[in-house]
Amino acid sequence: MSEFTVPTLANAATWKDVQWPEMKNDLVLRAARGEETPRAPVWVMRQAGRYLPEFLAVRKDHSFFECCQTPELAAKLTLQPIDRYPLLDASIIFCDILVVPQALGMEVLMEPTKGPVLPEPLRKPEDLARLREVVDVQKELGYVFDAISLTRKGLDGRVPLIGFCGAPWTLMAYMCEGGGSKTFENSKGWLYKWPVESKKLIMKVADVCADLLVGQVLAGAQMLQVFDSWAGELTPHHFAEFALPACVYIQKKVRHCLRELGHADVPMTLFAKGVHSPASLALLKKELTGYDTIGLDCGLDPVEARQLLGSGLNLQGNFDPAILYGGREGIEREVARVCPRFHEAGEGWIANLGHGITPNVKPEDMGWFLECVHKYSKRA
Template sequence: MSSSSSEYAIPNLKNIDKWREIEQSFPPLKNDLLLRAARGEETERAPVWVMRQAGRYLPEFLEVRKSHSFFECCQTPSLASKLTLQPIDRYPRLDASIIFCDILVVPQALGMEVLMEPSKGPVLPAPLRSPSDLERLNKDVDVEKELGYLFEAITLTRKGLAGRVPLIGFCGAPWTLMAYMCEGGGSKTFENSKSWLYKYPKESKELLRKVADVCADLLVGQVLAGAQMLQVFDSWAGELTPHQYAEFALPPCIYISHKVKSILKQLGHPGVAITLFAKGANAPSTFRLLSNPETTGYDTLGLDWTVDPLEVREWVGPKVNLQGNFDPTVLYGGKEGIEREVERLSERWKKAGGGWIANLGHGITPNVKPEDMGWFLECVHKYSKRD
């Protein structure tokens, strides 16, 4: 996929002409540790945030969900902002917030129905099973019309944060979104989506590019609305062979980062750091493809818990910053177990060097006790300090 800036059309967004005014309306940022680490600084300690930090493990979240559906929470700016702020209000040790939303709002914007069923998770009742189904997708997506609620939530949240920590915006990666769109939900075998790559390689790339364009416009809109950093979630990257990842999944991700940065530059925006989290795509050859931010457009790579920071640093070299990668189940390990593992892995990270953002290797699971999350954050603050 070409990344020539001439091909990037600036999306039609109401914030295009007034992003400076919006940014100036926010309180000054008091804690910039995350942003400094994302620029490659070896900060005095690792900034820490956690994927799914606003969610089902918090009683205050469950209280809101008693009277509101999941997508109602995502699509109502006041509710999304409230849920985003809940962990920040509860845990003063958090160094970042991430807007409460879902990656599957992109398939919704493309015209697909997405349901969230309590016992099954996301369900897309009419999945894409052959190239002819692509005709059902919206030809041109007006992200302001379809996803403007997310931009409103971001602006509202920046004000609610009062400068305490930065706000992260996000989207799903095209391959992960394609997998949901073709499977009709989650999958153990990915037989429908992966068979597309074998049967219809040309049409697969066309679909991935279409999704990538919506994702990029969505991320641009989030930045103009107030997001101070971005993350692209490729949750199903590990289902692909290294060859498939390089041929199908990585190019549209690179297209996204280059398009976002090119458009922001055209608008005179200083730009933001972008993280790519390709869960499970852990072949050394894959990490080498991701080792140069100037090529990929990604300043930071998120790691899952199945890799060692020192090994990854050897594979990617010094240019790219890293995020991760505590095993999410460490939060079930009790105070002593949590502290022991945070101390151990923090030492590995400090030896690896470079910018490090502490996080879990995936999201918090629903049965975590809030006090154990709080203890984890305390331990990161203690053991990630540089000598």
């Protein structure tokens, strides 16, 4: 008897019948599987975002979550950077990690000056009763699946499409803090005061995350990423006890469900931002056998990361997002410096920023960054 329950999804029986456009560029999929590629494929976290004037034009008339929850708008925003930058090697669906708390029954607002706000955060274990006992991901998050399918068709095989979710610890932090935080006093307080209830909450979130990822693959996503943006806020001990097991669980459930549904595995990436300690990296090496790629933030040198992670995990990253404010000479100089470090680290490499692109970047500087990566990541 498996510990995993396969989610009920509208396309579970029909995904095999969909004829997708033939892939013209699969470099990112090959690199994620550890195959040697002539250069590093490159994409950028938050590449569909506020630095693009065409994005702002859409957002002027539509709220953030309206864009996420309207498949036609989400697909349009996802395709914008692909249409603008032919040098991008992957697309990532326009959505937000906080759709999972919404699916669990929490209200989430996106306020222009504050970012995400959850007006009624979880402040004590009794508050868990406010969450849905069972989440029907098709009902609550079917708009994500529809956006994936529309985008995959709109891409017309130009590049692969990445689906994603937030990691359970990161989502728990938002759910307990009521938004972003500098101290994480409420969410980390949960771990110390109520460790049993914290694990219950984290695993409840993990189940929804896994079901969301499965649904995205059946809808057309060709690669997956799990974002643990607040992993580095935990001590190595608490990362090992609370955050990492849920990420491992997600990978295992996704792989199991895809096999049960007759779908081949897709490459999976874990981005655990701020996890730098040798003990935590050694634990990643031991536990992440089911992930294909590990995302590095800009605080890790790729050669040192490889020494600590060993072989078997491909690397993604890890240019400082501020590189895009360095002007043409500064961008080229840094790309020329970083690329050889990844070549020395060996195995597959997907070029990316060490976190997301920021709103004040000039679109032409993003384009120049992509040109430099194409130039300097070529294998000798």
